[in-house]
Structure formats: structure tokens, C-alpha cells
Amino acid sequence: KNPRRPFEKERLDKELKLVGEYGLRCKREVWRVALTLAKMRKCARTLLTLDADSERRVLEGGALLRRCLRYGLLDQEHMKLDYVLGLTLQDFLERRLQTLVFKHGLAKSIHHARVMIRQRHICVGKQMVTVPSFWVRTDSEKHIDLAPTSSLGAGGP
Numbered sequence: 069k070n071p072r073r074p075f076e077k078e079r080l081d082k083e084l085k086l087v088g089e090y091g092l093r094c095k096r097e098v099w100r101v102a103l104t105l106a107k108m109r110k111c112a113r114t115l116l117t118l119d120a121d122s123e124r125r126v127l128e129g130g131a132l133l134r135r136c137l138r139y140g141l142l143d144q145e146h147m148k149l150d151y152v153l154g155l156t157l158q159d160f161l162e163r164r165l166q167t168l169v170f171k172h173g174l175a176k177s178i179h180h181a182r183v184m185i186r187q188r189h190i191c192v193g194k195q196m197v198t199v200p201s202f203w204v205r206t207d208s209e210k211h212i213d214l215a216p217t218s219s220l221g222a223g224g225p
Contacts, residue, residue: 069103070096090161091170091178097201101160108132112152139163140206165192166200168212184220191215 071079083095092098111132118125129149136142141159142151161167166181169190175181182200184190190197192204193211204212214221 069099071099086157086161089178090164090167091182091200093182098157100201101157105155105157105160108136108155109153112149116149116153138205138207139203140209163203164200165190165197165202165204165212168204168209172212174212174214189215189218189220 073079083098086092086098087095111128115125115129115132132152133142133147133149136152136155137144137147140163141155165185166178169175169181169185170178174190175184185200185202186198188196188198191213192202192208196215196217
């Protein structure tokens with residue numbers, strides 16, 4: 069979803085910084101993540117307006133918090149809806165496969181990580197992933213490795 073004000077200087081500068089820092093292809097990738105964040109925050113806001121013992125708040129709030137925990141957005145001691153409102157774009161961008169390949173040292177730069185993923189050199193577990201924006205779950209993070217068919221080196225064990 070594109071922004072309401074197309075030429076707001078502060079927003080443009082912030083988006084350009086994120087695109088460069090995380091090696092994104094275009095600003096649409098930033099907007100897509102921002103939309104996901106906005107939806108999660110809106111859901112948390114509506115749930116916080118309900119009573120604490122409301123059935124809907126307990127069920128939907130628990131599901132939202134489990135999803136945040138599974139993707140590594142929140143840790144175990146911050147499992148409250150108030151902390152969902154404190155999530156930022158950087159929290160989401162840190163969980164992308166492209167960022168994690170670079171952070172684990174499989175690529176020399178964030179841009180190299182994107183190229184490696186697109187050229188089928190990276191797999192998560194046994195599954196080859198060719199999408200740089202793939203959200204890596206916390207339990208899958210330790211399984212990021214070079215693909216067995218990759219020409220860059222021996223993959224896993």
C-alpha cells in the first residue's frame with residue numbers, strides 16, 4: 069500500500085535509509101512490511117479496548133502473541149499486547165531471510181545475501197528458498213545453510 073503523502077521529505081529519507089540498510093529492492097518492500105505492522109498494531113489496539121477477561125481478547129490476543137513469539141518479534145518476557153504496539157519496522161526487517169543470511173556470515177554483504185537467495189544457494193532446513201523476504205521462524209533460524217546443490221561449497225552435513 070502506497071503512502072498517503074507521496075512527497076513527505078522525512079518519510080522519504082527514512083524509507084531510503086531502510087532500503088539501503090536492509091538491501092531492499094524498492095520502497096514497495098518497505099510499504100508491504102509497514103502494512104503488516106499496521107495490521108498487527110491495529111488488532112492489538114482493538115483487543116486492548118476490550119475487558120481483560122473477555123473471551124475474544126483471550127483467544128485472539130493469545131494467537132497474536134504466539135505469532136509474534138514464533139517469528140521472533142517478541143521474546144518470552146514481553147508477552148503482552150502492550151509490547152505489540154511497540155514493534156517497529158526494524159523488528160520485522162531483522163527477521164527476513166536476506167538479513168539473517170548476512171548476519172550468520174553466509175554472505176559478504178546484505179546485497180550479496182539477496183543474490184545468493186535468488187540464485188538458489190540458500191536453503192532453510194531441507195527446503196530451498198528463493199524469496200529474500202521470506203520470514204524465518206525462530207525454530208528454523210538455526211537451519212539456514214548453503215544448499216546441498218550449491219556450487220559455493222558443501223551445504224549441510
